[in-house]
Amino acid sequence: MTLKTREQNNVMILEVKGKMMGGPDQQLFQDAIKEQIAQGYKRFIFDLGGVDWMNSSGLGSLIGALTSIKNAKGDLKLASVTDKIRSLFLITKLVTIFDSYDNVNEALKSFGA
Amino acid sequence: MMSDPSPTGELEAQSKTLESASQADWAQKRVFRELKGMLQTVRQELKTVTPSALQPDRMRYFEEQLERLSHLLEHVEDVQRTRLEIQLITQIAQKLANVLELQEVLNLILDSVKQVVDYDAAGIFVVGENGQVIVGEVQRGYEESAFGKVRQKLGQGIMGWAMEHMAPIVVADVSRDPRYISARTQTRSELVVPLFTGGKVIGAFNLESDRLAAYNEKDAEHLMTFASHAAVGIERARMHRQILEKQRIDEELALARRMQLSLLPREAPKLENFEVAGINVPSEEVGGDYFDYIRLTDKDLGIVVSDVAGKGVPAAFIMASLRASLRIESVSHYAISTILSRVNDFLFESIEPERFVTLFYGVIDARARILTYANAGHNPPLLLRQNGRRELLSEGGLLLGAFPAALYHEHRVYFSPGDLLVLYTDGISEAENARGEQFGLDRIEAVAREAAPRGCEATIESVLKAVRDHVGDAGLQGASLSRDDLTLMVIRCL
Numbered sequence: 004m005t006l007k008t009r010e011q012n013n014v015m016i017l018e019v020k021g022k023m024m025g026g027p028d029q030q031l032f033q034d035a036i037k038e039q040i041a042q043g044y045k046r047f048i049f050d051l052g053g054v055d056w057m058n059s060s061g062l063g064s065l066i067g068a069l070t071s072i073k074n075a076k077g078d079l080k081l082a083s084v085t086d087k088i089r090s091l092f093l094i095t096k097l098v099t100i101f102d103s104y105d106n107v108n109e110a111l112k113s114f115g116a
Numbered sequence: 117m118m119s120d121p122s123p124t125g126e127l128e129a130q131s132k133t134l135e136s137a138s139q140a141d142w143a144q145k146r147v148f149r150e151l152k153g154m155l156q157t158v159r160q161e162l163k164t165v166t167p168s169a170l171q172p173d174r175m176r177y178f179e180e181q182l183e184r185l186s187h188l189l190e191h192v193e194d195v196q197r198t199r200l201e202i203q204l205i206t207q208i209a210q211k212l213a214n215v216l217e218l219q220e221v222l223n224l225i226l227d228s229v230k231q232v233v234d235y236d237a238a239g240i241f242v243v244g245e246n247g248q249v250i251v252g253e254v255q256r257g258y259e260e261s262a263f264g265k266v267r268q269k270l271g272q273g274i275m276g277w278a279m280e281h282m283a284p285i286v287v288a289d290v291s292r293d294p295r296y297i298s299a300r301t302q303t304r305s306e307l308v309v310p311l312f313t314g315g316k317v318i319g320a321f322n323l324e325s326d327r328l329a330a331y332n333e334k335d336a337e338h339l340m341t342f343a344s345h346a347a348v349g350i351e352r353a354r355m356h357r358q359i360l361e362k363q364r365i366d367e368e369l370a371l372a373r374r375m376q377l378s379l380l381p382r383e384a385p386k387l388e389n390f391e392v393a394g395i396n397v398p399s400e401e402v403g404g405d406y407f408d409y410i411r412l413t414d415k416d417l418g419i420v421v422s423d424v425a426g427k428g429v430p431a432a433f434i435m436a437s438l439r440a441s442l443r444i445e446s447v448s449h450y451a452i453s454t455i456l457s458r459v460n461d462f463l464f465e466s467i468e469p470e471r472f473v474t475l476f477y478g479v480i481d482a483r484a485r486i487l488t489y490a491n492a493g494h495n496p497p498l499l500l501r502q503n504g505r506r507e508l509l510s511e512g513g514l515l516l517g518a519f520p521a522a523l524y525h526e527h528r529v530y531f532s533p534g535d536l537l538v539l540y541t542d543g544i545s546e547a548e549n550a551r552g553e554q555f556g557l558d559r560i561e562a563v564a565r566e567a568a569p570r571g572c573e574a575t576i577e578s579v580l581k582a583v584r585d586h587v588g589d590a591g592l593q594g595a596s597l598s599r600d601d602l603t604l605m606v607i608r609c610l
Contacts, residue, residue, distance in 0.1 A: 059425035066518045067470035095474060095493035095515040
């Protein structure tokens with residue numbers, strides 16, 4: 004898994020690529036979110052277009068990130084969720100929890116940014 | 117005569133020899149220094165002699181003799197240095213053979229090198245296991261605070277160059293080398309050799325001096341000899357660490373497997389109008405699959421299939437808590453929606469935010485042939501109707517343990533004789549072959565329908581076999597363990 008961060012109109016955009024699974028990646032992901040929260044970011048977009056595989060630990064990372072962001076009174080939107088991840092969201096009913104958009108621009112618009 | 121059987125005695129004798137050897141070396145060094153000094157003095161004196169006082173050919177003769185003497189001295193010094201090096205290397209090799217503590221060996225190497233190639237700062241650095249993160253193993257002469265800089269040097273800078281080009285590098289004046297990253301203000305010159313094992317660069321050995329042009333090619337050669345021993349030590353220690361780590365993981369997995377096994381039902385329950393069978397095939401890493409039968413009354417049976425996110429001991433612990441909580445709630449409450457809400461809240465309180473559980477819980481009223489269920493984010497069980505229709509039992513609510521105060525809805529399905537219910541975890545449905553194709557629901561249905569007339573046990577066997585055939589060489593064959601837990605429950609209405 005690789006992570007790239009960029010900021011646009013005070014929204015922190017995390018571009019995730021590769022496989023989202025447990026182990027060191029999970030730690031990397033958590034640390035990245037915590038660091039951005041500590042820097043004062045409240046509005047997050049995860050661009051998941053490049054995620055080709057996700058297991059339950061990867062899903063756990065997303066849930067953990069959402070929890071951290073909500074606890075910091077922030078908000079998270081997902082962008083470019085692939086079919087595979089969408090079906091995982093459908094099974095686990097996480098579709099009702101995660102706000103997802105077709106692409107980063109749509110997600111930015113939803114923030115009014 | 118008996119020889120001294122204790123290795124300690126041998127070591128003591130050895131260290132005494134080395135002590136006196138090092139005293140002799142020190143004396144020799146002093147002699148060399150004095151001789152060099154004398155040579156220098158004679159050279160200077162010769163320069164002050166007026167040319168007329170000596171015939172030019174006599175003068176040349178003296179100069180030539182002096183030059184020869186100087187070379188001879190250099191040669192003797194070099195021989196001495198090599199002799200010392202051999203002595204030190206022998207000592208290091210002995211240490212390498214007996215000591216597994218890497219730090220100890222590397223410290224010895226650093227101190228030994230100083231006797232052969234002098235330095236003001238030195239470090240042996242090793243590339244981290246993942247190939248990126250860099251770890252300083254042992255060092256001398258750097259400030260604690262500058263160590264971050266030193267690590268950076270390994271990836272880039274002069275150390276980076278030596279590692280990338282797999283060659284030693286001598287920098288006579290670091291202030292003139294743009295690659296140089298300063299970690300000490302006093303450093304004037306630097307010598308770096310890469311560390312190799314099996315043709316791969318695993319790190320670098322770095323010496324820094326406060327003098328300009330302190331190192332030459334000969335020094336690099338000497339350092340390479342020490343570096344090769346350091347590399348052997350690092351590799352051995354790494355392998356030893358890996359063995360210990362593997363032992364630890366194996367013990368942990370054995371514990372997780374025992375926990376998981378002790379929580380799974382030993383036999384299928386007998387039930388009016390229904391036949392029931394279930395199985396869990398634990399994976400190599402022990403996933404968090406769980407299935408259960410909870411006897412509520414003589415005609416009501418609770419059935420559970422669940423998957424705890426994660427693997428190993430942490431997943432096994434969550435599974436144990438889940439089982440306890442579900443069993444308590446299921447006998448204290450009638451409504452499945454209430455049971456799942458309470459289990460969710462309990463898990464939410466007890467587990468980390470990154471962890472969760474997917475679970476299908478249902479109660480079969482065997483006499484009325486009714487299943488009441490709620491699906492908390494689990495792969496939907498297949499209700500394969502006798503008439504060929506397929507229903508997915510997905511109603512319920514969110515996965516468990518990740519969010520507080522989740523609400524669950526229960527649903528009811530009516531069975532007819534010949535209907536088949538197949539519950540599973542993603543280890544079955546998402547088992548992939550070499551082309552990345554998942555086993556999928558259609559294959560589960562086809563195999564289950566075909567095998568169903570032979571009974572639930574036979575259906576389970578057939579589905580497991582089909583999954584293994586599908587995975588083929590991409591996973592592990594036969595009875596060996598797969599990448600993910602495989603869990604199946606098959607219920608047939610008679």
